[in-house]
Amino acid sequence: MTHTRRRREFLSNFSRERNARRGEANPVLDFSGESLRVRFAPSPTGKLHLGSARTALLNWLVVRREGGKFVLRLEDTDVVRSSPEFEQDIIDSLKWMGIDWDEGPDIGGPFAPYRQSERMDLYREQVSRLLEEGKAYRCFCSPDELEERKRKVVAQGKPWRYDRKCLEIPQEESERLAASKPFAIRFRVPEGKVVVKDLLRGEVVVDSSEIADFIILRSDGRAGFNMAVVVDDITMKVNLVIRGDDHLTNAVRHAMLFEALDSAPPLFLHHSLLLGKDGAKLSKRHAATAVSDYRERGYLSSALANYLSLLSWSPGDDREIFTMEELVSEFNLKRLSASRAIFDIDKLNWINRQHMKKLSNDSLAGLVRPFIEKAGEKELQKIPPEKFELAVESVREKIETLSEAVEQLLIYTKKPDEITDKALEELRKTSDLDEVFDICLEALRENPGSSRDVAERIVKGLREEAKARGWGAKKILWVLRLGITGHVIGPDLIYLIMFWGSEGCAERMEAKRRIHELH
RNA sequence: GCCCCCAUCGUCUAGUGGCCUAGGAUACCGGCCUUUCAAGCCGGAGACAUGGAUUCAAAUUCCGUUGGGGGCACCA
Numbered sequence: 154m155t156h157t158r159r160r161r162e163f164l165s166n167f168s169r170e171r172n173a174r175r176g177e178a179n180p181v182l183d184f185s186g187e188s189l190r191v192r193f194a195p196s197p198t199g200k201l202h203l204g205s206a207r208t209a210l211l212n213w214l215v216v217r218r219e220g221g222k223f224v225l226r227l228e229d230t231d232v233v234r235s236s237p238e239f240e241q242d243i244i245d246s247l248k249w250m251g252i253d254w255d256e257g258p259d260i261g262g263p264f265a266p267y268r269q270s271e272r273m274d275l276y277r278e279q280v281s282r283l284l285e286e287g288k289a290y291r292c293f294c295s296p297d298e299l300e301e302r303k304r305k306v307v308a309q310g311k312p313w314r315y316d317r318k319c320l321e322i323p324q325e326e327s328e329r330l331a332a333s334k335p336f337a338i339r340f341r342v343p344e345g346k347v348v349v350k351d352l353l354r355g356e357v358v359v360d361s362s363e364i365a366d367f368i369i370l371r372s373d374g375r376a377g378f379n380m381a382v383v384v385d386d387i388t389m390k391v392n393l394v395i396r397g398d399d400h401l402t403n404a405v406r407h408a409m410l411f412e413a414l415d416s417a418p419p420l421f422l423h424h425s426l427l428l429g430k431d432g433a434k435l436s437k438r439h440a441a442t443a444v445s446d447y448r449e450r451g452y453l454s455s456a457l458a459n460y461l462s463l464l465s466w467s468p469g470d471d472r473e474i475f476t477m478e479e480l481v482s483e484f485n486l487k488r489l490s491a492s493r494a495i496f497d498i499d500k501l502n503w504i505n506r507q508h509m510k511k512l513s514n515d516s517l518a519g520l521v522r523p524f525i526e527k528a529g530e531k532e533l534q535k536i537p538p539e540k541f542e543l544a545v546e547s548v549r550e551k552i553e554t555l556s557e558a559v560e561q562l563l564i565y566t567k568k569p570d571e572i573t574d575k576a577l578e579e580l581r582k583t584s585d586l587d588e589v590f591d592i593c594l595e596a597l598r599e600n601p602g603s604s605r606d607v608a609e610r611i612v613k614g615l616r617e618e619a620k621a622r623g624w625g626a627k628k629i630l631w632v633l634r635l636g637i638t639g640h641v642i643g644p645d646l647i648y649l650i651m652f653w654g655s656e657g658c659a660e661r662m663e664a665k666r667r668i669h670e671l672h
Numbered sequence: 673g674c675c676c677c678c679a680u681c682g683u684c685u686a687g688u689g690g691c692c693u694a695g696g697a698u699a700c701c702g703g704c705c706u707u708u709c710a711a712g713c714c715g716g717a718g719a720c721a722u723g724g725a726u727u728c729a730a731a732u733u734c735c736g737u738u739g740g741g742g743g744c745a746c747c748a
Contacts, residue, residue, distance in 0.1 A: 195748095196747085198747085198748075229748095230747090230748075231748065234747080234748090296745095310673075312673060314674095314744075354676095354678095357677080359675070360675085363674075363676085367745085368746050370746090377746070377747095379748095381748095382748090398676095398741080399742055399748095400742095402675075402676060402742075402743040405675095425741090428741075430683085432741070460684095463697095464685095465684090465685095467686070469686075470686085471695090473685095473698095490685080491678065493678060493740075495682095495684080496683095497682095497683045497698075499698060500684060500697080500698050503697085504698095510711095548710095549711095550709095561709095626707065627707055627708095628707090629707085631707050632707090633707075635707095642708050642709040643708065643709070645707090645708090646708090
């Protein structure tokens with residue numbers, strides 16, 4: 154595991170260097186008195202993706218653990234694909250997950266605005282500066298021309314990279330042409346090796362000849378992504394950039410831009426990407442990808458965050474279930490792994506179950522209720538609160554998500570005489586059916602009420618009755634279940650009796666016996 | 673194609689040269705429990721990609737190979 158070694162060496166060098174300067178110790182990160190500033194910068198071109206949520210969570214955990222500020226910045230320069238609805242989804246989803254920010258488009262902050270679309274002048278200013286300093290140049294090649302030249306090069310089997318045609322244009326001519334011809338501005342990539350300091354991967358060295366002169370200002374006057382990001386990270390004083398692996402090569406461009414703008418680059422951490430079962434970047438063809446999808450499906454936010462945190466990270470012991478608070482105190486960058494992470498819904502389901510287990514019946518019932526309303530189950534909504542809580546308690550062990558509770562609870566809305574074919578069949582093949590029915594009804598009538606005691610007494614009594622007759626307990630209890638619910642599966646008998654009361658259960662059994670002629 | 677990143681059970685991971693006949697979790701299979709479905713408990717199967725090198729000793733260090741991923745846009 155090369156990465157482990159490199160990361161640890163780098164981390165220890167990093168802290169040693171800093172600590173020596175300050176003369177004090179900090180276990181992981183130390184910015185020489187500057188406070189930590191991290192950012193999460195999604196582009197509102199879709200709902201908050203699980204992978205982005207993981208990035209946001211990583212940033213949040215680090216900053217809440219180490220102290221510092223968390224900045225939310227919207228990278229909405231793509232006017233066509235960006236939309237306010239997606240922006241809202243991102244904000245709602247982050248909040249739902251328990252991720253909060255100290256500065257952002259909704260709450261402002263000392264470096265506002267926090268939407269790139271509102272910062273264009275700032276970018277143009279810096280682009281002009283680069284242009285004046287000869288670190289950038291105008292490119293008059295039209296998209297069609299570029300396409301044409303690219304096609305020719307590719308046809309010869311050579312890799313295409315911008316050919317610097319416009320770099321040859323003399324300064325005066327460039328300025329003259331600028332008045333009459335549309336142009337974009339490209340960054341003039343300097344020669345030499347570029348080093349990206351990455352907390353996870355050590356120092357990544359790339360020769361700048363690998364990088365083409367990229368666009369920093371489009372011909373329509375909008376700044377390019379790389380330029381906007383760098384100007385923002387400088388002006389917002391971001392000193393740690395945690396983002397996906399897919400930006401590692403961009404980091405090389407960014408490092409060059411920081412240098413060109415006379416700014417120290419932040420420290421980077423490029424985490425591995427979230428992948429689907431087949432190993433490709435997680436996308437809709439693998440599973441639902443939006444955080445809001447999981448919210449709607451009845452996952453607990455704490456479970457989703459817990460699961461996401463466990464990809465590429467472990468506490469170093471066998472513990473796996475953490476609340477958000479526990480994650481903040483346990484999370485440590487030193488234990489983050491650089492290897493890939495495949496999304497596994499089974500594990501998420503299990504973790505969700507573990508989180509639901511920790512909830513009281515009362516809280517769980519409260520969380521289930523909205524799912525019933527959304528499902529439009531009127532009958533379930535009519536159940537009075539105490540009964541509802543009881544009903545939820547009776548199904549909680551059976552469900553993996555909150556929404557699954559709805560279908561499980563439906564058993565409590567069945568009419569007294571309703572029965573499934575399967576249940577009828579089971580009853581009809583029971584020997585001494587009439588007698589067993591009578592035994593059940595008698596036990597129910599002799600113990601009126603709906604308390605747990607009553608329910609337990611009834612079931613216990615029926616067990617003894619079966620034993621006395623030399624039957625298995627199943628012979629009687631199976632009929633009791635089918636008689637009360639009309640279904641072959643369902644909650645524990647104790648709960649059924651408590652829910653309907655022994656009188657109610659007796660009525661339900663009689664209704665079925667009469668209407669379906671069970672003898 | 674070029675550049676970069678990654679590589680332990682199907683999946684998530686523990687593992688920093690001897691505690692490793694590789695540990696845990698999940699999923700899977702079997703058993704127990706049991707009125708059903710679950711849950712729970714017990715057990716089983718299941719991995720160091722590969723070839724070299726260093727070393728008394730390598731999952732762990734180094735090099736090559738293979739495989740996977742990402743990037744190479746007037747997208748972000």
